[in-house]
Amino acid sequence: MDDLYDAHARERLVPEPPKRVLAPERTPFERDRARVVHAASSRRLAAKTQVVGPQSDDFVRNRLTHSLEVAQVARDLSRALNGGQPELADLAETAALAHDLGHPPFGHNGEEVLAVLAQDAGGFEGNAQTLRILTRLEAKTFDAAGESVGLNLTRATLDACTKYPWARSERPGPKFGVYGDDLPVFTWLRAGAHAQQRCVEAQIMDLADDVAYSVHDVEDGVVAGRIDLTALDVAAVGAAVRATYRPDLDDAQVAATLKELTAIGSWPLRGYDGTRRSLAALKNLTSDVIGRFCGAVQQATFEAAEGPFTRYRADLVVPEETLREMAVLKGVAAHYVMQTDDRRALMARQRELLAELVAALLDRDGAALDRQYAEDWAQAPDDAARLRVVVDQVASLTDASAVAWHARLIGER
Structure with missing residues (x-):
């Protein structure tokens, strides 16, 4: 292994001897990737919501398929930036595979309700939960x-997985990367880094997530019959963009951005009809847009620095045009999929379900928890720590298991 990743980057909290089961011997970062792939938390992602619930259609993405696609984008971009250098690609891919492990049932909707319920225990944030899983909850x-x-x-792998390298108290806003009782391991993994500075591997993971999220959610919405790419309501999309992603973009800027996107050669000229040809055209558009975004980032990053693009030696550069186009695509999915009346009603019921589930588990003093969380409950020193245990348990559940747990526990009353 070259000196781009030194012994400090390869260090583990608990030293481990090399394993010689396979020849040639795997690098430390290859072993990290294998551990994330085989983690129970990774398997659970298959039954967690991305945008449309995973039970609703065989085609739409769940958190696992989304993570696999993010990993592919991250790996390809990493290899392009560093001329095929494998360690960067391994790190970025592993971070991408792990980036959604901390998401609770019902996607961002579940994350928002747990953030409110966990206020007295230090809050809840999906990325902070991912760090907790990787460094505490996932047993190995x-x-x-x-x-x-x-x-x-x-x-280096844990640092690459840290999208928001700060505690809740260090920066205003809902996004943070570590809970108070996980600060010791956070301090260890961030040794040598400037405060709140993200390593380039984490930046690649974050961009790959944004690229996949913006493009694939639109694709799923088209196939689900909710989005017609030939008849977009600019004003409605603009309102959705400003509400969640880019408050600074007015309707004229949104319209201009949509005009740029629709000028892509593979943009459809007729509505999606479910035929094989129509599906192929949609997949080609997805590929072209992802290539457009990643190509623009690669070019801008090369123009800004010579590299190597590892750790803290350089930063990823995302052009404003790319940021704007991704935000507008997210706005398309938000308006036509996430903000519809039926979706709002479903999300309200999901929030109610999770709140009732947390309350029911707290009422049972740890008796209804899975064995590993029941042990955590028994060792918890105060009410805040016990609330954190319950939130850990609920966050680990899939969409279906959250519904089943709610039915079982609330039915006992």
């Missing part, structure tokens, strides 16, 4: 004191 390695250190990933 224990330290000399008998405490779980999760998957015991390398420092």
Whole structure:
């Protein structure tokens, strides 16, 4: 392995001897990727909502398929930036595979309700929950004191997984990357980094997520019959863009951005009709848009620095045009899929369900928790710590299991 990633980057919280099961021996970052792939938390992503619920259609994406697609985008972009250098690609891919592990049932809707319910325990944030899973909740390695250190990933991999490298108290807003009781491992993994500075591997993961999110959610909406790319309401899309993604974009800018996107050669000239030819055209558009975004970022990054594009040696550069186009595509999905009346009603019921589930688990003093969380409850020193245990349990559930747990526990009353 070259000096782009030194012994400090490859260090694990608990030292491990190399394994010689396979020849040639895997690098530390290849081992990290394998651990994330085989984690139970990764398997659960298959039954967690992306945009449309995973049970609603065989075609639409769930959190697992989304993560796989983010990983592919991250790996390809990493290889393009560093001339095929494998360690960067391994790190970025692993971070992408892990980036949604902390998402609770019902996607961002579930995240928002748990953030409110967990205020007295330090809040809830999907990325902070991902760090907690990787370093504590996912069982693999224990330290000399008998405490779980999760998957015991390398420092560089954990840093790559940290989209928001700050605690809630350090920066205003809903996004943060670590809870108070996980600060010791956070301090360890961030050793040598400037405060709140993201490594380039985390930047690649974040961009890959944005690219996949903006493009694939529109694709799913088209196939679900909710979006007609030949008849977009500019004013409605603009309102959705400003409400959630880019408050600074007026209708004229949104219209101009949509004009740029619709000028792409593979943009459809007629509505989606479910035929094989129509599906192929949609997939070609998806590929072209992803290539457009990643190509623009690669060019801008090369123009800004010579590299190498690893750790803190350089930053990813995302052109304003690319940011604007991604925001507008997100606005298309938001207006036609996430903000419809039927979707709002469903989301309201989901929020109610999670709130009732958290309350029911707290009422039972740990008796209804899975064994590993029941042990955490028994060791919790105060009410805030016990609330965190319940939130950990609920966040681990899939959409279907959250519904089943609610039916079982509320039915007992």
